[in-house]
Amino acid sequence: MRTEPFGISAAAPDDIVRMAELEKICFSEPWSEQSLCSCCQNPEYIFFTAKYGDGRIAGYCSMRYVLDEAEICNIAVAPESRRKGAASALLSEMIKTARELGLKSIFLEVRTSNEAAIALYKKFGFTVSGLRRGFYEKPREDALIMIRSLEIEEEI
Numbered sequence: 001m002r003t004e005p006f007g008i009s010a011a012a013p014d015d016i017v018r019m020a021e022l023e024k025i026c027f028s029e030p031w032s033e034q035s036l037c038s039c040c041q042n043p044e045y046i047f048f049t050a051k052y053g054d055g056r057i058a059g060y061c062s063m064r065y066v067l068d069e070a071e072i073c074n075i076a077v078a079p080e081s082r083r084k085g086a087a088s089a090l091l092s093e094m095i096k097t098a099r100e101l102g103l104k105s106i107f108l109e110v111r112t113s114n115e116a117a118i119a120l121y122k123k124f125g126f127t128v129s130g131l132r133r134g135f136y137e138k139p140r141e142d143a144l145i146m147i148r149s150l151e152i153e154e155e156i
Contacts, residue, residue: 011047028138072108109143
C-alpha cells in the first residue's frame with residue numbers, strides 16, 4: 001500500500017461542497033450539502049478532512065457524540081485517494097479526539113459486504129457487537145455494528 005502524507009484538520013465551511021461531492025461518489029444515500037452544513041454547525045458533530053499538501057481534499061469523516069459515547073457517521077475517501085492512508089489517518093484522528101473529549105466508546109455501522117472498511121476498523125481495535133438487519137437501502141443490506149472501547153490506552 002502506497003501512502004501519501006495527508007494533513008488532517010477540522011473541516012471548514014469552504015470544504016462542504018467537496019464533502020457533498022464525496023458523499024455522492026461514495027454512498028448510495030448521500031448526505032446533502034444542506035445536511036452537511038447543518039451538522040457542521042451542530043456542536044455534537046465533529047468533521048475532519050484529509051488534504052494533500054496542495055489543499056485538495058482526499059477524504060473526510062464525521063463523528064457525533066453524546067454523553068460518553070461517539071458514533072462515526074461517515075468516512076468518505078475519493079476513489080483515486082483510496083489505499084493511500086487517508087481513511088486510517090482520519091480514523092486515527094477521530095479516536096484521538098474522542099479520547100481527548102473523555103468519551104468511553106465509539107461505534108459505527110458498516111455494510112456487511114464492505115470488507116475493506118471492516119478490515120480497517122478491526123485494525124483499529126473495533127469489534128463486531130451486533131447486526132442491524134436491512135439497515136441499508138439502495139441496495140438493501142444488513143449492517144454490522146462495531147464498537148471500540150476507549151477506556152484502555154492503546155497505540156493506534
